[in-house]
Amino acid sequence: MHFSLLLILFASPTYAWLPLEDWGSGNVTGSVGESGQCICHVFLPDTTFPADRVESVQISSNKLTVDVELHISKLISFKAQLVVLLEELSNLTLRLEVVESGPDKYVKLEFELLRIELREFEAMVTELKTSLNSSSPAFDSLYNEIRNMSMIVDQLESYDQSNLEVIRIEFAKLQKKLEKCRDEQDDFSNVQIGSCKHGGILRVGKPVVSQLNANLNTGYTYGGWGKDTNPLPGSENMYWYSASTDTVVRYISVYTDYYRLIMRQAKKTYDLYDPKKDWRGTGNNYIIRNNTLYYQFANPFSMAKYNMTSQTAEYRVVPKASNRFSYQYSANQNLDFAADETGLWVTYATEESKGKLVLGKIDEAAFALSEVWETSIFKQSVTNTFMICGVLYATRSVDIHTEEIFYTYDTHTRQESYVSIPFEKFLDFYVNLDYNPTDQKLYMYNKGYYVSYHVKFKSA
Known part of the structure; x- marks a missing residue:
């Protein structure tokens, strides 16, 4: 007698085959068809491969890659801005040192322009800090230097021509005192060093x-x-x-x-x-x-x-x-x-x-x-x-x-x-x-x- 075996599988659209020994007896049933053929009904458990989730992970990974590349581009851009900022800050420091070196140059300084530049520097540092979402000693150092410069600008602006004249008078007085002190010292040096005469x-x-x-x-x-x-x-x-x-x-x-x-x-x-x-x-x-x-x-x-x-x-x-x-x-x-x-x-x-x-x-x-x-x-x-x-x-x-x-x-x-x-x-x-x-x-x-x-x- 010739028999043909027909297996009908009831499971999810995507599935994985299980070893035969993992098919419990409760998962397999049989019957005889109209033509006398043997029909087996097999019910597979829902332990299928999560292809849909893999696809979702791949999409997320691609998105993250794009985001990382974007942030790297931002960092490169901010690094360039930071180099420019440090160079400009250094130039401003040199300008202030020149100004401090001579009282007569105080009145020639464009104080408001200095303040505008300092505010721009502070804004750039703030933007960098916010964009990078971090804090570091470098940022704190920049903030402190900018604040110190702002204080120096305020102090320098307080010097006007009348104050400079007062300073010149005080310098003249100090010079006279030093000359008097030198003369007094010369007056005391009346015996040769080492002599007991x-x-x-x-x-x-x-x-x-x-x-x-x-x-x-x-x-x-x-x-x-x-x-x-x-x-x-x-x-x-x-x-x-x-x-x-x-x-x-x-x-x-x-x-x-x-x-x-x-x-x-x-x-x-x-x-x-x-x-x-x-x-x-x-x-x-x-x-x-x-x-x-x-x-x-x-x-x-x-x-x-x-x-x-x-x-x-x-x-x-x-x-x-x-x-x-x-x-x-x-x-x-x-x-x-x-x-x-x-x-x-x-x-x-x-x-x-x-x-x-x-x-x-x-x-x-x-x-x-x-x-x-x-x-x-x-x-x-x-x-x-x-x-x-x-x-x-x-x-x-x-x-x-x-x-x-x-x-x-x-x-x-x-x-x-x-x-x-x-x-x-x-x-x-x-x-x-x-x-x-x-x-x-x-x-x-x-x-x-x-x-x-x-x-x-x-x-x-």
């Missing part, structure tokens, strides 16, 4: 206040500044500075010249603290000589020197020196170092002298005292001391504005005398005062300020 100090000039210390903090009350008293070749213009909020001596900074000192651009800062050896000191009366810092060592109580060339240190105990007697203005000023045309010195007090000031000459090669002189003044009544040509000068406070050199001791003749050489001390007290034989100036550290004085000597 004079009769000692005649008077001290007005305080010259350089500026606040390099830390820009009046809290750095303790410290000192000045020049090397016997500089190494090539270091003649070097300045130094050291300060702290207490009497601890740790950091010492050196500057190649006065300009670097004022600009706070240290060539190098030395740290006296080392984990292997603590070389920190105490007090304020330290100096630099031959690129070596001479200062009061903390433990044990002794004099110390730190060679900044080799960055090595050593100390020596000063025989009989006491740490109980300090100067009037500050504690821990037990050893006071000084240098003059004749060498290196240290002042202190002893228990045997009952607190009276003792002066010692230091043999620099041996780093030991070579000779000692005892004075008659009580150290705690003294505010500071310094040496000039082998003569000790001691100061004391007169009032809140006035200091006085009141005592001298000549180591050559062993003669002492009481004098009265008043000078202005800028602020009410100071912690460091030393003479420098390389320029014949007194250097004072006064409540965080750099102060100096010219010295005029008596004729020999």
Whole structure:
């Protein structure tokens, strides 16, 4: 008997064939047709391939590609605009710098045109930021620069011819003051540098206040500044500075010249603290000589020197020196170092002298005292001391504005005398005062300020 098999499939228009074993018995039914043929009815499950969704994804992908290409074109366009903007902004900056360089050019500037250009720049930056839908330091920097320029334009516009005339008058006054200061300085320079052919100090000039210390903090009350008293070749213009909020001596900074000192651009800062050896000191009366810092060592109580060339240190105990007697203005000023045309010195007090000031000459090669002189003044009544040509000068406070050199001791003749050489001390007290034989100036550290004085000597 011959049979023909007819399969009738009931399913969606699009479908995928399933393996025969996945066709459950419930999905297949059979019957016999009118001609005796066998008819099987197969019902496939609706797990067909989503061709319609694939087509939709392809359409979306094409659309996104077009959008990305459009945004890339915009970015290229904005990049070109940004380059133009930065170039124009740079040109405007140069224009403003030219204007600022000469007061007479203020009145010639078209201020309104500048404002229009600045507003255009700001609009372009805003457009860029909005179009890119992002923020970055570059945009913020542009905004800040534009605002700063707008403020400069406002300030410049405030200058008119009358203001310029006032400025010229003030410049003329300043020039006269500078000339007077120069003449005064020339008047004080009456003895050749390094010479001791004079009769000692005649008077001290007005305080010259350089500026606040390099830390820009009046809290750095303790410290000192000045020049090397016997500089190494090539270091003649070097300045130094050291300060702290207490009497601890740790950091010492050196500057190649006065300009670097004022600009706070240290060539190098030395740290006296080392984990292997603590070389920190105490007090304020330290100096630099031959690129070596001479200062009061903390433990044990002794004099110390730190060679900044080799960055090595050593100390020596000063025989009989006491740490109980300090100067009037500050504690821990037990050893006071000084240098003059004749060498290196240290002042202190002893228990045997009952607190009276003792002066010692230091043999620099041996780093030991070579000779000692005892004075008659009580150290705690003294505010500071310094040496000039082998003569000790001691100061004391007169009032809140006035200091006085009141005592001298000549180591050559062993003669002492009481004098009265008043000078202005800028602020009410100071912690460091030393003479420098390389320029014949007194250097004072006064409540965080750099102060100096010219010295005029008596004729020999």
